[in-house]
Amino acid sequence: MVAAAASLALGITTEGIEEGWYDGGSIAFAVILVIVVTAVSDYRQSLQFQNLNEEKRNMHLQVIRGGRIIEISIFEIVVGDVVPLKIGDQVPADGILIFGHSLSIDESSMTGESNFVHKDQKDPFLMSGCKVADGYGNMLVTGVGMNTEWGLLMASISEDTGEETPLQVRLNGVATFIGIVGLTVAFSVLVVLLVRYFTGHTKNVNGDPEFSRGKTGVRDALNAAIKIVTIAVTIVVVAVPEGLPLAVTLTLAYSMRKMMADKALVRRLSACETMGSATTICSDKTGTLTLNQMTVVEANVGGKRIDPPDVDQLLSSNVTYLLFEGIAQNTTGSVFTPEDGGAKEVTGSPTEKAILSWAVKLGMMFDTVRSKSKILHVTPFNSEKKRGGVAVQAGESEVHIYWKGAAEIVLASCTKWLDADGLVQLMDQNQMDEFKKVIEEMASLSLRCVALAYRSYAMENIPDEEEQRQQWKLPEDELVLLSIVGIKDPCRPGVKDAVELCTRAGVKVRMVTGDNIQTAKAIALECGILDSEAAAAYPILIEGRTFRALSDAQREDVAEKISVMGRSSPNDKLLLVQALRKRGHVVAVTGDGTNDAPALHEADIGLAMGIQGTEVAKESSDIIILDDNFASVVKVVRWGRSVYANIQKFIQFQLTVNVAALIINVVAAISSGNVPLNAVQLLWVNLIMDTLGALALATEPPTDHLMLRSPVGRREPLITNVMWRNLLVQALYQVAVLLALNFRGTSILRLKHETSEHANKVKNTFIFNAFVLCQVFNEFNARKPDEMNVFIGINRNRLFMGIIGITVLLQVLIIEFLGKFAKTVRLNWKLWLVSTAIGLISWPLAYVGKFIPVPETPLHAFFAPLSRCFRHPSRHMGIS
Numbered sequence: 001m002v003a004a005a006a007s008l009a010l011g012i013t014t015e016g017i018e019e020g021w022y023d024g025g026s027i028a029f030a031v032i033l034v035i036v037v038t039a040v041s042d043y044r045q046s047l048q049f050q051n052l053n054e055e056k057r058n059m060h061l062q063v064i065r066g067g068r069i070i071e072i073s074i075f076e077i078v079v080g081d082v083v084p085l086k087i088g089d090q091v092p093a094d095g096i097l098i099f100g101h102s103l104s105i106d107e108s109s110m111t112g113e114s115n116f117v118h119k120d121q122k123d124p125f126l127m128s129g130c131k132v133a134d135g136y137g138n139m140l141v142t143g144v145g146m147n148t149e150w151g152l153l154m155a156s157i158s159e160d161t162g163e164e165t166p167l168q169v170r171l172n173g174v175a176t177f178i179g180i181v182g183l184t185v186a187f188s189v190l191v192v193l194l195v196r197y198f199t200g201h202t203k204n205v206n207g208d209p210e211f212s213r214g215k216t217g218v219r220d221a222l223n224a225a226i227k228i229v230t231i232a233v234t235i236v237v238v239a240v241p242e243g244l245p246l247a248v249t250l251t252l253a254y255s256m257r258k259m260m261a262d263k264a265l266v267r268r269l270s271a272c273e274t275m276g277s278a279t280t281i282c283s284d285k286t287g288t289l290t291l292n293q294m295t296v297v298e299a300n301v302g303g304k305r306i307d308p309p310d311v312d313q314l315l316s317s318n319v320t321y322l323l324f325e326g327i328a329q330n331t332t333g334s335v336f337t338p339e340d341g342g343a344k345e346v347t348g349s350p351t352e353k354a355i356l357s358w359a360v361k362l363g364m365m366f367d368t369v370r371s372k373s374k375i376l377h378v379t380p381f382n383s384e385k386k387r388g389g390v391a392v393q394a395g396e397s398e399v400h401i402y403w404k405g406a407a408e409i410v411l412a413s414c415t416k417w418l419d420a421d422g423l424v425q426l427m428d429q430n431q432m433d434e435f436k437k438v439i440e441e442m443a444s445l446s447l448r449c450v451a452l453a454y455r456s457y458a459m460e461n462i463p464d465e466e467e468q469r470q471q472w473k474l475p476e477d478e479l480v481l482l483s484i485v486g487i488k489d490p491c492r493p494g495v496k497d498a499v500e501l502c503t504r505a506g507v508k509v510r511m512v513t514g515d516n517i518q519t520a521k522a523i524a525l526e527c528g529i530l531d532s533e534a535a536a537a538y539p540i541l542i543e544g545r546t547f548r549a550l551s552d553a554q555r556e557d558v559a560e561k562i563s564v565m566g567r568s569s570p571n572d573k574l575l576l577v578q579a580l581r582k583r584g585h586v587v588a589v590t591g592d593g594t595n596d597a598p599a600l601h602e603a604d605i606g607l608a609m610g611i612q613g614t615e616v617a618k619e620s621s622d623i624i625i626l627d628d629n630f631a632s633v634v635k636v637v638r639w640g641r642s643v644y645a646n647i648q649k650f651i652q653f654q655l656t657v658n659v660a661a662l663i664i665n666v667v668a669a670i671s672s673g674n675v676p677l678n679a680v681q682l683l684w685v686n687l688i689m690d691t692l693g694a695l696a697l698a699t700e701p702p703t704d705h706l707m708l709r710s711p712v713g714r715r716e717p718l719i720t721n722v723m724w725r726n727l728l729v730q731a732l733y734q735v736a737v738l739l740a741l742n743f744r745g746t747s748i749l750r751l752k753h754e755t756s757e758h759a760n761k762v763k764n765t766f767i768f769n770a771f772v773l774c775q776v777f778n779e780f781n782a783r784k785p786d787e788m789n790v791f792i793g794i795n796r797n798r799l800f801m802g803i804i805g806i807t808v809l810l811q812v813l814i815i816e817f818l819g820k821f822a823k824t825v826r827l828n829w830k831l832w833l834v835s836t837a838i839g840l841i842s843w844p845l846a847y848v849g850k851f852i853p854v855p856e857t858p859l860h861a862f863f864a865p866l867s868r869c870f871r872h873p874s875r876h877m878g879i880s
C-alpha cells in the first residue's frame with residue numbers, strides 16, 4: 001500500500017493525472033483485491049463456526065410432561081418441566097429437586113470449587129450448568145435461559161474460537177521460514193538493483209545508462225528508486241505465504257461442515273487434523289460397535305432356563321414377587337402405561353430397558369409393584385463397581401436389599417440361591433460351577449450377562465436418621481441369587497467393514513469394554529477385531545484387573561499387543577491410553593460414561609458418544625460422534641487425513657510458485673537489473689497461489705486412497721520427500737524455461753523484426769503469461785502428490801474447476817484488456833498457444849517425475865548432523 005501510494009503520487013506528478021495513476025492505481029487495486037478476497041472468505045468461515053457453535057449447545061434431553069417422558073432440545077425447555085437427572089447429566093436449567101437418591105452435584109463450573117454438593121430436601125436448589133456426579137432424581141424447572149445463574153455467567157463470557165491447532169503452529173513455522181528467506185532475498189535484490197542503478201549499470205531501451213551523475217534529475221532518480229523498492233516489496237509479498245493459515249482454516253472449516261453430515265461434531269478444531277495421524281483407536285463396545293438395542297434373549301431364574309410364556313407354571317409366586325420387586329425398584333428406568341390402553345412405554349438406559357421389558361413380558365405391573373414398597377436407600381450403578389443396589393421396606397420391619405449387576409461379580413457375592421419353588425438353597429461348589437457355566441454359555445453367544453440377587457435385612461439395623469442413612473453402605477454379602485439374564489446387543493452392520501478399513505489404513509482398533517471378557521471376545525470375533533479364536537489369548541485378550549496389576553513398564557509392553565480388554569473399569573482405559581501414548585502412538589479413544597472423562601482427556605483425540613454419552617463425557621471430548629457408530633469414527637479418520645493431505649497439497653503448490661518466482665526474479669535482477677515480473681503481475685500471481693489456490697486445494701474431498709497408506713503419526717515432517725521432489729521438478733522446469741525466455745526471448749519468440757521496446761514488452765508479457773499458466777496446470781498436479789493420475793475425481797470438485805476457470809478467464813482479461821494496469825501487451829494466438837504448451841508440459845513432467853525414487857529418511861534428517869555440528873561447539877563455548 002505504501003508502494004502504491006508512493007508510485008501513485010509520483011506517477012501523477014511525473015506523467016500527469018490522466019496517465020500517471022495507472023501504476024499506483026493498479027498496485028492499489030491488486031492489494032485491495034487480495035484483502036477483499038481474504039476478508040470475504042474469513043467472514044464466511046466465522047459464520048460457519050457460529051453455526052457449529054449453535055449446534056454444539058443444542059443438547060437433547062428428556063423431560064417429563066403429563067407423566068410421560070419425552071425428548072426435547074434444551075432450547076425448548078420451559079418452567080414447570082420435570083427433568084429426570086442421572087449421573088453424568090448436566091443440569092439443563094435452574095430448578096428444585098422434587099425427589100432423588102444419593103444425588104450429588106458437581107458445582108465446580110459455577111463456584112469454582114471442585115467438591116460435590118449433596119442435594120436433598122434440605123438443600124434442593126439446582127443450578128443450571130452443574131453436573132450430576134452421582135445418584136439420580138427429578139427436578140422441577142423454575143428458571144430457564146437468561147433467567148438462570150448459568151445464563152448470566154455465559155452472557156458475560158464470550159466464547160473463544162481463536163485457538164491455534166498444532167498444524168497451524170507447524171505451518172506458522174514453515175511460513176516464518178519462507179518469510180525470512182523471502183525477506184533476505186528481497187533485501188539482496190533491493191541492494192543489488194539500487195547499486196546497479198546508481199552506478200550507471202542499467203541501460204534504458206536505447207542502450208544508454210539510465211543514471212549518470214549530474215545528468216539524471218532528482219525526480220527520475222526517485223522514480224527509479226521507488227520502482228526498485230516496489231519490486232523488493234513485491235518479492236516479500238510473494239514470498240510471505242499468508243495463504244497458509246487461510247488454507248488451514250478453510251480446510252478445517254470445510255471438513256467440519258462436511259463431518260457434521262457424517263455424524264461427527266467437532267468441538268476442538270485441532271482434533272480434525274490430529275485424527276488424521278491416529279495410529280490406534282480404543283473403542284467402547286456397547287453402542288459403538290454394537291447397536292445398543294438390547295433385548296433379553298436368555299434367562300435363568302431359580303436355576304431353570306425360562307421362556308416368557310410359561311413362567312407361571314415354572315416359578316412359584318414367591319419367586320416372581322421378589323424378581324419383580326427387584327427389577328421395578330432397583331432401576332433408573334420406568335414403564336409408562338398409557339391411559340387409553342396403548343402399548344407400554346419403557347424408558348431408561350438400554351440395559352435397564354431390556355430388563356424392564358423382559359419383566360413386563362413376564363407379567364410385571366410396574367406401577368403396582370412400585371407402590372407396594374418404599375425405597376429406603378439407593379446405591380446407583382456405575383461402571384467402576386458394575387452393579388447397583390437398592391434397599392426397600394417390604395413390611396413393618398423387613399427390608400429387602402436388591403442388587404443387579406455384572407453377572408460374575410454379583411454371583412461371587414452370593415452364598416445362597418432361590419430355586420424355582422421359592423426355597424432358598426445353599427450355594428455349594430457344584431451349584432456355583434453350574435451358574436458359572438450358565439454365564440459362560442450366554443457370554444460365548446455374545447450376550448451381556450446381568451445377575452439379580454437379594455437379601456433380607458432387619459429394619460432395626462438401618463439408621464433411622466436421614467443423614468446417617470445417606471452414609472450407610474448397602475450390605476453386599478451373603479446374597480441370594482435370583483436370576484441371570486443374557487442380553488443380546490447385535491453388532492452394528494457395517495462395523496466389520498469399518499474395522500477392516502482401519503486395519504488396512506494402519507490404524508489398530510482395540511476394544512475396551514466394561515462387559516464380560518467372553519462377551520467381548522465373541523463380539524470382537526464377530527466384528528473382526530480378533531481374526532480367530534486362536535488369537536484370543538493373553539495378552540491380546542486381557543481382563544481389566546490383570547492389566548491393572550502390571551507394573552508401568554510391563555503395561556507399556558502389553559498395551560501394544562492388546563486387542564480386547566474385558567471387564568475394564570474406566571481407569572483401566574486411562575492406563576491403556578497412557579501406556580500407548582508413551583509408546584509414541586497417537587491415540588483416539590471413544591467413551592460415553594462420566595468416568596470415561598479422564599481417558600477422553602488424556603487421549604490425543606477424545607470421541608464422545610452423542611446419544612448414550614453423558615454431558616460430562618461430551619465436555620471432555622474433542623469430537624462428538626452423533627450416531628454413536630464406529631463407522632462414523634472411521635469417517636473422522638478419513639477426514640482428518642484429508643485435512644492433512646489438503647494442506648500438504650497446498651504447500652507443495654505454493655512452494656513451487658515461491659521457489660520459481662524468487663529464483664527467476666533474483667537471477668534476472670542480479671544479472672540484468674530488471675525483473676521480468678513486475679509488481680502488479682507478482683501480486684496477481686500471489687492471489688492465484690495464496691487465496692484462490694487455498695480455496696481450490698483446501699476443499700478436495702477425501703478419497704479412499706487416503707485410507708490405503710499408514711498413518712503419519714507424530715514425527716513425520718509436514719513437507720515429505722515426495723513433495724520436495726515434485727516441487728523441485730516443477731520449479732526447476734519453470735525456472736529453466738522462463739530464464740531462457742528472459743535472456744534469449746527475443747530470438748526464441750522471433751521478435752527480432754519488432755522495435756526493441758515492443759519486443760521487450762511482448763517478451764515480458766509472454767513470460768508472465770507462461771508463468772501463470774504453469775501455475776494453473778501445476779495446480780492439477782498438486783491435487784495428487786503421490787498418485788500417477790492427477791485427474792481422479794476432478795469432475796466432482798466443482799470449486800476446483802470453477803477456480804481454475806476464473807483464474808484463466810482473469811488471466812485472459814488482464815493480458816488482452818487490462819494491459820495498462822499490468823504493464824502487458826496483447827499477445828497473438830500463436831504466443832497464447834506456445835505459453836499454453838509450456839504450461840501443459842508440466843503434466844507429463846509431473847508424471848515422469850514421480851518415477852524418481854526418493855529416500856525414506858526425511859530430508860531434514862540429513863541436515864540434522866550438520867546442524868548438530870554447528871550447534872555443539874557453540875554450546876561447548878557457552879559452558880567454558
Ligand SMILES: Nc1ncnc2c1ncn2[C@@H]1O[C@H](COP(=O)(O)OP(=O)(O)OP(=O)(O)O)[C@@H](O)[C@H]1O
Pocket residue numbers: 284285286287349351352381382383384386387388404405406407448449450512513514515516568592593
Ligand atoms: N443399569 C445397569 N444395572 C446393573 N448392571 C448393569 C447396568 N448396565 C450395565 N450393567 C452391567 O455392567 C457391565 C458393564 O457396564 P459398563 O458401564 O462398565 O460397560 P458399558 O459402558 O456398558 O460397555 P462399554 O464399555 O463396552 O461401552 C455390563 O456388562 C452389565 O453386566
Ligand SMILES: [Ca+2]
Pocket residue numbers: 284383514591592593
Ligand atoms: Ca463404557
